[in-house]
Amino acid sequence: FSMASSSGSSGSSGSSHAAAEANTEEWCDVCIIGGGVSGMAAAIEIASNSKEEDTRVVLLEADSAVGGRVRSDFTEDGFILDRGFAVFIERYPTAMEILDYDGLELRKFLPGAKVKLRDDERLATVVDPLRERRAAFGTLTTPVAGVKDKARLLPLFATVLTKSIDELFQMEETDSLSCLLERYGFSQDFVDAFFAPFLEGIYLIPLEFQSSRMLHFVLKMIARGSTSLPRGGMQAVSDQMAANAESKGVEIKVSTKVLSIEKSGDLYSVSAESEDCSTRHIKAKNVILATDVGVAKNLLTRMEGLEGIGALPDLPQRTVGCLYYAFESPAPVLEPILLLNGEGRGRRSSKDFPINSICFPSMVQNTYSPKGFELCSVSVLESALKAYSTENGDGIDYEALDKAVRRQIAGWFPDFAAGILDESVWVKKGAYCIPNAQPSQFGSSHSANVSGGRPCGSFQGIGLPAGLLVCGDHTATATLNGALESGVNAGRGVLFRASGSKSSSSRQGSR
Numbered sequence: 347f348s349m350a351s352s353s354g355s356s357g358s359s360g361s362s363h364a365a366a367e368a369n370t371e372e373w374c375d376v377c378i379i380g381g382g383v384s385g386m387a388a389a390i391e392i393a394s395n396s397k398e399e400d401t402r403v404v405l406l407e408a409d410s411a412v413g414g415r416v417r418s419d420f421t422e423d424g425f426i427l428d429r430g431f432a433v434f435i436e437r438y439p440t441a442m443e444i445l446d447y448d449g450l451e452l453r454k455f456l457p458g459a460k461v462k463l464r465d466d467e468r469l470a471t472v473v474d475p476l477r478e479r480r481a482a483f484g485t486l487t488t489p490v491a492g493v494k495d496k497a498r499l500l501p502l503f504a505t506v507l508t509k510s511i512d513e514l515f516q517m518e519e520t521d522s523l524s525c526l527l528e529r530y531g532f533s534q535d536f537v538d539a540f541f542a543p544f545l546e547g548i549y550l551i552p553l554e555f556q557s558s559r560m561l562h563f564v565l566k567m568i569a570r571g572s573t574s575l576p577r578g579g580m581q582a583v584s585d586q587m588a589a590n591a592e593s594k595g596v597e598i599k600v601s602t603k604v605l606s607i608e609k610s611g612d613l614y615s616v617s618a619e620s621e622d623c624s625t626r627h628i629k630a631k632n633v634i635l636a637t638d639v640g641v642a643k644n645l646l647t648r649m650e651g652l653e654g655i656g657a658l659p660d661l662p663q664r665t666v667g668c669l670y671y672a673f674e675s676p677a678p679v680l681e682p683i684l685l686l687n688g689e690g691r692g693r694r695s696s697k698d699f700p701i702n703s704i705c706f707p708s709m710v711q712n713t714y715s716p717k718g719f720e721l722c723s724v725s726v727l728e729s730a731l732k733a734y735s736t737e738n739g740d741g742i743d744y745e746a747l748d749k750a751v752r753r754q755i756a757g758w759f760p761d762f763a764a765g766i767l768d769e770s771v772w773v774k775k776g777a778y779c780i781p782n783a784q785p786s787q788f789g790s791s792h793s794a795n796v797s798g799g800r801p802c803g804s805f806q807g808i809g810l811p812a813g814l815l816v817c818g819d820h821t822a823t824a825t826l827n828g829a830l831e832s833g834v835n836a837g838r839g840v841l842f843r844a845s846g847s848k849s850s851s852s853r854q855g856s857r
């Protein structure tokens with residue numbers, strides 16, 4: 347991450363255990379590597395359902411706090427900066443099972459979006475017909491969509507609402523762009539103005555590289571429920587999971603980076619380096635590898651007998667950027683709604699027009715800014731970030747990107763332009779570039795586009811020894827829900843092994 351003007355976020359209370367004893371050897375039943383939401387879901391599943399009362403579950407997290415890609419920073423002057431713009435999609439089935447929504451104190455976005463169209467100073471409003479009952483269907487998307495496009499929304503919504511998630515994932519797969527243009531017959535103009543900025547903001551990749559399964563899945567989730575932000579930022583999701591796991595006896599050790607896994611007899615030996623550079627060796631009956639796909643591949647490849655994993659093609663990863671601005675109230679848009687750049691090709695996610703979407707998180711959840719101030723979050727996709735990569739190619743020219751972003755926002759809100767262009771009025775609070783934000787969701791043999799999660803006892807088709815399991819969003823869908831369900835799968839895999847039962851109720855396969 348690269349960021350400015352913010353302090354670190356709070357870690358889990360498990361951090362107190364992180365001070366390593368030098369070169370000690372420990373023992374546990376389950377060692378979980380990675381404290382993102384998938385690893386924590388696995389830990390909770392095991393700790394909640396283990397038949398053995400004294401099952402010892404240890405979770406090792408390389409970073410200084412849990413959460414992985416679901417983290418926030420808290421500035422000293424009272425702003426919450428999620429590490430990349432993210433929303434909480436309430437309808438996710440596994441999130442509904444695992445998380446305490448009341449505890450998150452969610453505040454909802456308005457359904458729909460406001461869209462900046464080319465050559466139109468006003469922002470057009472797109473209303474979700476299913477939840478905004480006051481809107482007559484014909485006026486839903488004016489002026490974003492023509493009459494034919496409005497009519498074509500009906501079969502799309504009928505599909506996502508009448509089919510179950512599993513049925514949607516079983517439909518013939520194509521890329522999302524072909525699906526929208528050819529299967530549903532939408533016009534290119536409507537796709538460019540609405541679907542592209544909306545969906546690409548969620549999946550971080552152009553529609554042609556995105557599975558139609560994900561298109562149907564995300565539309566179903568959004569049509570059926572609300573999107574929202576937690577009171578404590580997205581980090582609250584991770585902190586709640588960590589607290590839940592710890593309350594059930596899981597030991598979370600942060601600042602503990604796993605260097606290797608070895609199999610010795612029936613046990614695994616996990617070596618990890620702590621912050622003070624001491625090494626800890628943990629013997630475990632079971633290991634769950636809950637890191638991102640790149641780290642998982644590296645650790646597995648170095649294990650005896652699994653060297654073949656190294657020859658597998660790397661799963662492409664998607665990068666996303668996010669800029670934050672703080673300014674005195676009022677915000678240019680007073681409703682809690684997402685703003686999309688619907689200006690079309692060449693004027694979205696390009697060098698001169700880098701913005702994909704904008705949000706004022708403080709209008710959704712007022713904890714995101716101190717009283718009297720607002721926060722603006724600007725999402726910038728990979729193609730625009732590339733246009734601002736530094737000469738040596740390993741960084742982003744944030745100063746130039748910031749200028750282009752301000753110019754573009756000022757064009758959207760001419761009445762606020764002077765303040766937006768003035769760095770002392772709209773103060774840049776943070777700039778993030780998140781590489782490996784999401785694994786590819788389409789086009790390779792192990793894309794992350796599987797409902798329920800792939801079998802956790804293998805890595806991209808290569809079987810793993812008993813007791814070694816893999817989870818993470820790269821094994822399901824590249825979403826919070828995918829990560830959670832893959833973690834539950836892996837947890838059940840461990841429980842199944844412990845039970846020694848032959849009758850499979852585990853989720854070694856799909857849920």
Ligand SMILES: Cc1cc2nc3c(=O)[nH]c(=O)nc-3n(C[C@H](O)[C@H](O)[C@H](O)COP(=O)(O)OP(=O)(O)OC[C@H]3O[C@@H](n4cnc5c(N)ncnc54)[C@H](O)[C@@H]3O)c2cc1C
Pocket residue numbers: 379380381382383384385406407408409412413414415416429430431432433434435548602603604605636637638641666780782783784817818819820823824825826827829
């Ligand atoms: C900016 C952004 C916005 C997003 N927005 C949304 C959204 O709106 N809706 C949605 O559904 N999804 C969204 N996602 C996707 C979602 O956040 C991820 O799919 C999910 O969080 C992945 O969780 P995970 O547990 O699989 O992996 P991770 O979160 O990557 O967790 C892996 C953990 O392993 C740790 N680790 C790595 N190496 C080691 C090691 N050697 N030893 C110990 N620990 C290690 C890492 O530090 C990390 O904590 C977004 C992602 C990003 C980046």
